[in-house]
Amino acid sequence: MEYVSRDELRQQFTDTLGELMDRYHLDDAGVFEEEGPEERFYMGYTIRKSGHVYMIHLPYVKNEAEQLAVEKEEWTIEKDDGEEIDGIATLDEVFNKIH
Template sequence: MDYVSRDTILNTMTNSLDTIKQKYNLDDIDIREQPADDDRYYFGYKVEKGGKEYTIHLPYVKNEEGEMMIEKIEWIVQGNHGEEIGYSNLDEVFSDKL
């Protein structure tokens, strides 16, 4: 994987919102981003379906130029149940959670 700009990540995610919403029959979906440590960042989605709400995100690392790359493909799911780590794709997340 290559490092890319924050804008590239957000544009890619924005372009996929309708597809994800339709594919998983979601009530709502929105983009979430959260800085962590100096060189870590999280990008993902806040999703709602049938009264349940989850935040789903991937960890990214940031280089000296401010560009980012996925640290590892391991989706993290946060909700009322706490936090679960280890999903390798969105299909796994949605088949397990929603």
């Protein structure tokens, strides 16, 4: 596993926001971050499309230095109505499910 700082990871997501908005025709997008139980952390995007809000994220694990590494390359979609869809391999698949 390759660990990176939380700030570096946040910057990687921030740097892709414009491309993400253009490619998937989003109304708005931002970086999503959430602490999980124990050594778990979630990071990805909060997006708004067609009046709905979605949190799209990957699971990460933290090491002793508070650096993060992807736990598994599977995206999760959390819808604004509380529904969750997980086990999605790519962002293209994520946005196919959102349409």
